[in-house]
Amino acid sequence: MAERKYLMRKRAEGFDATRERIVEATAALHYEQGVAATSYVQIAERAGVGAATVYRHFPTLGSLVLACGAHVNEEMQPPLRENAPAVFAGLGTRQQRLERLVAELDAFYGRGAAWLGIAARDRDNVPELDAFLRQVDAGVEALVREAIGAGSPEAEIRLMTALADVSVWRSLKRLNVAPAEFRRTMVGLLDCASGLAA
């Protein structure tokens, strides 16, 4: 019953490695089959551990999604509210800023559209996914706001944000046009939208 100091540095390494394997297996399975469709046993098998181990590390689906989300976040690098100003630094004309906005969105959606679709599928059943998607939306809106100037009428900002949504990007992407023309079209649409909202 004596109080000992257990540091367990070496053991902690093994612990972290196991955790990492679980997170990676989860990410892969969620990517392949969706979040709700993935079971603990599948995760355990793919990670090469017992089901109980998965439970010990992540007692709830939410905690698993959260850890997995941190992993995915690095891959996607979603736009963040606080970074929005830096994105448009030094760009004077409206045209330049719109082009920058589209380039930024295109790059982001190129990295993350698949994951966004996966998260959207189960956002109603998994609060963590919903929270994540809200954050992404907020980041996109901040980009739009910064691009056209915070003083713009609210209706204009909202309309452009709607057009900046990943669902619109996805629909246009299906056209399979060259990247440069794709971005030109997006810029044109946003430009036009800002006139429509007036």
Added chain:
Amino acid sequence: MAERKYLMRKRAEGFDATRERIVEATAALHYEQGVAATSYVQIAERAGVGAATVYRHFPTLGSLVLACGAHVNEEMQPPLRENAPAVFAGLGTRQQRLERLVAELDAFYGRGAAWLGIAARDRDNVPELDAFLRQVDAGVEALVREAIGAGSPEAEIRLMTALADVSVWRSLKRLNVAPAEFRRTMVGLLDCASGLAA
């Protein structure tokens, strides 16, 4: 072993009634929870019938989805290729035709966007859903084609069809603007898009 003529009129009525109850229960559950998330037992319970009965009527998920789809089809009244010309009969100017197109799409998506979302969720796992959605897309494209004239450049048609997609409609609908203004905006976007594709 004699050959008898069994007409079974009265019995067939009961059979059809049971079938109808199953289809209705299925539609309700698919609407509430999605297709893949709905089990045979749930359907049986809601229909007030044994699970085996559901199986006898619909041995595969596909056949169930198909029957359910016929039911939903009447509710949605999706645009059909062959009806496209009639929709624009007597409309001369381009503006009029675009307005008609938007009105048609808005009404259709108003009726069917929820179902389209449900079908889209599981289209990868259920071929029948995929086929249904392809048909809908074809109908929308036919509408667009008819609205701006079959002679228009393919790039223009494709771009406008992409903007006529339900995902774009949904994104704009989230803005919660008045119906008249909503349609005005859609028309403006499509009009602008036709210029961009040139």
Added chain:
DNA sequence: TATTTCACGAAATAGTTCTCTCGTCAATAG
């Protein structure tokens, strides 16, 4: 070395889902 701690996974429990078999019973026909 002796003792304590704790991550791990096999296995148990409990609850679902899918799918089929089979006996029942009302409708049909002679």
Added chain:
DNA sequence: CTATTGACGAGAGAACTATTTCGTGAAATA
């Protein structure tokens, strides 16, 4: 009335899933 048909549902069986318990063994400490 008697024989036949076929729709129905209880329930069986196999395959999963979620979740926990517990013994083992390696690591940490003294």
